[in-house]
Amino acid sequence: MEVAAWIETLTALAGMVSAWLSLREKLTSKDFPTPNQREAVTNLGKAAATAVAIPNLIVDETILRAVIEDVKAREARFAAAIRDPMKTTEEIDQEQADARRGICIHLQRLQELNAGELPTDDLKRMWLSFDCRAWTDKIT
Numbered sequence: 238m239e240v241a242a243w244i245e246t247l248t249a250l251a252g253m254v255s256a257w258l259s260l261r262e263k264l265t266s267k268d269f270p271t272p273n274q275r276e277a278v279t280n281l282g283k284a285a286a287t288a289v290a291i292p293n294l295i296v297d298e299t300i301l302r303a304v305i306e307d308v309k310a311r312e313a314r315f316a317a318a319i320r321d322p323m324k325t326t327e328e329i330d331q332e333q334a335d336a337r338r339g340i341c342i343h344l345q346r347l348q349e350l351n352a353g354e355l356p357t358d359d360l361k362r363m364w365l366s367f368d369c370r371a372w373t374d375k376i377t
Contacts (some may be wrong), residue, residue: 240296240347244255244360245288251363252285253278253315254336257329266327275319283310291356294347295341304343311339341369 251298256278264270269340296304318324318332344364348355355361 239290239299240294240341241288241290243301243305243308243343243347244291244327244357245286246305246312247340248359248363249282249286250308250312250315250336251282251340251367253282253319253334253337254268254340255285255313256281257319257333260328260363261330261333266325266330268326269322269324270319270326270329271320275322277278278319279316282316287359289357291351292377293353294356296350304346308339312335314364337367339374343367 260270260274260278315332315336318329340363344355344360344367347360348364355364
């Protein structure tokens with residue numbers, strides 16, 4: 238298992254959050270997204286998954302397995318909320334906030350493991366687009 242698998246799960250979750258945020262702009266807080274809209278959000282997350290090899294970044298296998306499972310669990314919770322036809326946009330927003338917080342926590346971990354730098358430009362853009370400094374300042 239490599240760091241690339243961690244980044245792949247993280248980019249899938251980020252893709253789903255981004256797709257939800259784009260859709261969310263078109264809905265009121267009490268709307269129920271259509272089944273097609275819900276499916277499109279989860280599919281866009283899968284399509285966004287990108288594995289990036291970072292040869293200089295070595296992470297203990299046990300830690301790597303744990304962080305990947307954490308991201309997958311967050312993705313599963315968010316996807317379940319999106320797929321639930323009884324969830325309003327407001328309720329999905331709450332799950333989105335948790336997913337986004339998780340993305341930022343994992344980006345911060347990657348940064349710490351890589352001498353204070355995110356290893357790719359895409360991850361740096363993700364950090365900025367999700368305003369991770371604001372999220373991580375709350376937990377540090």
